[in-house]
Amino acid sequence: xAAGLLAGCATYSPSPxxxxxxxxxxxxxxxxxxxxxxxxxxxxxxxxLAVQNDPDLRAVRAQHGVAQAQLIQAxxxxxxxxxxxxxxLLAGVGTTTAxxxxxxxxxxxxxxxxxxxxxxxxxxxxxxxxxLWREWQVAGQARLLAVDLIEGRHSxxxxxxxxxxxxxxxxxxxxxxxAGNVTLADAAPYLAARQQxxxxxDDLQRRMLGERHQLNALLGLAPEAVAPLxxxxxxxxxxxxxxxxxxxxxxxxxxxLVALQLGYAAxxxxxxxxxxxxxxxxxxxxxGSSDNANVRNAGPTASVGLPVFDRNQGGVAVERATRAVxxxxxxARLTAAVGEVRARLxxxxxxxxxxQQVRADLPxxxxxxxxxxxxxxxxxxxxxxxxxxxxxxxTRLAQAVSLxxxxxxxxxxxxxxxxxxxxxxxxxxxxxxx
Numbered sequence: 178x179a180a181g182l183l184a185g186c187a188t189y190s191p192s193p194x195x196x197x198x199x200x201x202x203x204x205x206x207x208x209x210x211x212x213x214x215x216x217x218x219x220x221x222x223x224x225x226l227a228v229q230n231d232p233d234l235r236a237v238r239a240q241h242g243v244a245q246a247q248l249i250q251a252x253x254x255x256x257x258x259x260x261x262x263x264x265x266l267l268a269g270v271g272t273t274t275a276x277x278x279x280x281x282x283x284x285x286x287x288x289x290x291x292x293x294x295x296x297x298x299x300x301x302x303x304x305x306x307x308x309l310w311r312e313w314q315v316a317g318q319a320r321l322l323a324v325d326l327i328e329g330r331h332s333x334x335x336x337x338x339x340x341x342x343x344x345x346x347x348x349x350x351x352x353x354x355x356a357g358n359v360t361l362a363d364a365a366p367y368l369a370a371r372q373q374x375x376x377x378x379d380d381l382q383r384r385m386l387g388e389r390h391q392l393n394a395l396l397g398l399a400p401e402a403v404a405p406l407x408x409x410x411x412x413x414x415x416x417x418x419x420x421x422x423x424x425x426x427x428x429x430x431x432x433x434l435v436a437l438q439l440g441y442a443a444x445x446x447x448x449x450x451x452x453x454x455x456x457x458x459x460x461x462x463x464x465g466s467s468d469n470a471n472v473r474n475a476g477p478t479a480s481v482g483l484p485v486f487d488r489n490q491g492g493v494a495v496e497r498a499t500r501a502v503x504x505x506x507x508x509a510r511l512t513a514a515v516g517e518v519r520a521r522l523x524x525x526x527x528x529x530x531x532x533q534q535v536r537a538d539l540p541x542x543x544x545x546x547x548x549x550x551x552x553x554x555x556x557x558x559x560x561x562x563x564x565x566x567x568x569x570x571x572t573r574l575a576q577a578v579s580l581x582x583x584x585x586x587x588x589x590x591x592x593x594x595x596x597x598x599x600x601x602x603x604x605x606x607x608x609x610x611x
Contacts, residue, residue: 204398207396208230209229223319227318240307240308244304248294277464329384438507457482528584532580
């Protein structure tokens with residue numbers, strides 16, 4: 178019997194901590210479900226790799242095991258209690274050793290058994306929904322960084338053209354200034370513009386390096402590794418009208434809202450557990466004994482608590498107040514979520530109008546720059562006028578690229594808020610959708 182009891186016990190096994198960072202040296206060393214492409218990665222592929230390889234997500238997923246263990250514990254009934262004593266005869270008229278034994282079981286645990294299990298089940302589902310929400314956020318962050326890096330390359334090209342144009346003009350002005358053909362007042366604006374263009378280019382390069390390091394951290398890549406990215410951002414088409422129509426279903430789809438619903442349901446079960454705990458605890462059992470004169474007796478035993486002072490009124494009040502807090506937190510989160518989606522839709526519409534205007538003005542600036550180049554060859558305009566017209570085209574082009582990047586960033590943000598185009602890594606609990 179003892180061997181059987183020992184066989185059912187858990188055993189210890191060591192789990193040493195890692196001694197080195199777990200960073201992949203290249204993209205092909207990352208974990209992946211689908212075969213990696215031979216060429217650059219699309220935005221969607223970057224998001225999928227981030228969800229699978231983000232080190233923080235691996236730590237978050239471990240919380241599922243803790244919640245599952247708590248569910249197992251909630252389904253375990255308390256052990257029966259056995260007590261006994263052996264009382265050898267030391268003096269007196271007795272003739273034998275006295276003894277007593279009792280076996281009891283607390284039936285009060287059965288009263289709250291179902292509500293405690295329900296609490297633990299909801300807690301497991303809440304943890305799973307929280308994990309899924311974190312995965313959505315990691316996917317959205319990876320998409321945003323990929324979009325910024327892709328669009329940043331386009332901005333680099335425009336800024337480099339502007340820098341080169343102003344650099345050529347600046348060199349000629351410095352030569353003319355040294356020869357005394359122009360004054361310092363004439364040369365100063367272009368020399369300052371050249372320095373400003375170079376400073377903008379340097380700032381963008383530093384920002385993109387930081388974004389690449391952030392993306393590598395999400396992917397679990399070493400900082401010096403380079404994740405090749407596609408030439409353009411492959412974001413799914415956005416349908417603002419469909420998003421607006423689907424807003425009433427947002428609480429059934431967004432994992433953080435589902436997690437709050439499950440947390441509220443778990444707290445409601447805790448409140449019912451506290452209410453059931455008001456009933457006095459009942460312990461039933463059997464006992465037997467024999468005295469030193471070998472007089473023996475046995476029979477049932479019972480004990481019940483008398484709710485004179487403690488009727489669990491404090492526990493009920495705490496659980497009821499906690500449920501009220503969760504109720505208000507969910508209402509606030511739902512209001513903020515719907516408001517944020519509508520605000521993003523309004524911002525996207527405004528950005529699209531601005532981008533359309535810039536794109537409409539861009540052909541005019543390109544025509545003027547082309548005419549300026551032809552006029553410069555025939556010496557109909559001077560170098561300064563030519564640089565101004567060409568730089569105006571580059572400035573307008575930079576505005577278009579910047580607005581395109583803002584629009585893509587807004588699309589990524591709203592896709593994360595509503596889950597559009599994001600991978601469903603783990604299914605939501607079935608009970609959460611009812």
